[in-house]
Amino acid sequence: GENVEQHPSTLSVQEGDSAVIKCTYSDSASNYFPWYKQELGKGPQLIIDIRSNVGEKKDQRIAVTLNKTAKHFSLHITETQPEDSAVYFCAASNAGGTSYGKLTFGQGTILTVHP
Amino acid sequence: GAGVSQSPSNKVTEKGKDVELRCDPISGHTALYWYRQRLGQGLEFLIYFQGNSAPDKSGLPSDRFSAERTGESVSTLTIQRTQQEDSAVYLCASSLTLRGQYFGPGTRLTVT
Numbered sequence: 001g002e003n004v005e006q007h008p009s010t011l012s013v014q015e016g017d018s019a020v021i022k023c024t025y026s027d028s029a030s031n032y033f034p035w036y037k038q039e040l041g042k043g044p045q046l047i048i049d050i051r052s053n054v055g056e057k058k059d060q061r062i063a064v065t066l067n068k069t070a071k072h073f074s075l076h077i078t079e080t081q082p083e084d085s086a087v088y089f090c091a092a093s094n095a096g097g098t099s100y101g102k103l104t105f106g107q108g109t110i111l112t113v114h115p
Numbered sequence: 116g117a118g119v120s121q122s123p124s125n126k127v128t129e130k131g132k133d134v135e136l137r138c139d140p141i142s143g144h145t146a147l148y149w150y151r152q153r154l155g156q157g158l159e160f161l162i163y164f165q166g167n168s169a170p171d172k173s174g175l176p177s178d179r180f181s182a183e184r185t186g187e188s189v190s191t192l193t194i195q196r197t198q199q200e201d202s203a204v205y206l207c208a209s210s211l212t213l214r215g216q217y218f219g220p221g222t223r224l225t226v227t
Binding site: 006034036041042043044045046049089091095101102103104105106107108 | 119146148150155156157158159160163171174206208210212215216217218219220221
């Protein structure tokens with residue numbers, strides 16, 4: 001089955017700096033890669049996703065890049081703000097065929113943005 | 116519109132008791148997933164429902180766990196004879212397509 005590794009486990013940055021979180025996956029059949037933000041006591045919130053036919057996607061201060069050959073994808077947050085502080089999870093799935101989009105998650109990254 | 120809702124938000128139970136957790140998906144979402152999140156860890160897939168198809172139960176950790184879904188609406192996750200290792204946050208997600216799962220706030224289960 002799929003295995004997703006996420007690094008770093010914790011990340012501390014100053015407000016205004018950039019933050020990068022990286023994930024690798026094992027199953028070459030995976031074709032959908034969402035990122036979730038989870039605040040304390042809440043469920044994960046989908047913030048951005050990318051499909052395997054795209055190399056990069058951007059939404060305001062957030063961007064995701066995908067390298068299918070190396071089987072890794074990354075989340076980039078620019079101009080970080082204190083409200084970006086949360087736990088971020090990457091995930092992978094094979095959306096289509098018989099795999100119905102079951103997500104395999106990384107272990108999470110605790111991001112702290114210091115004012 | 117309303118998101119995914121779950122109840123109860125918190126549940127404390129004694130070891131050996133049965134518990135039932137409820138999920139109300141986003142209206143119109145045909146797919147529903149249950150995940151478990153242990154403290155400080157990522158999410159583990161438990162079970163998946165899609166319309167009237169047979170559910171995929173491949174992630175259920177033991178036969179003490181079961182789940183049902185009525186059509187394309189409410190789902191319940193039942194844990195029988197709870198054990199301390201069942202303590203976790205149980206999260207439900209729904210989606211309209213195979214991409215874009217939207218999560219509820221979860222039920223925090225504590226088994227004492």
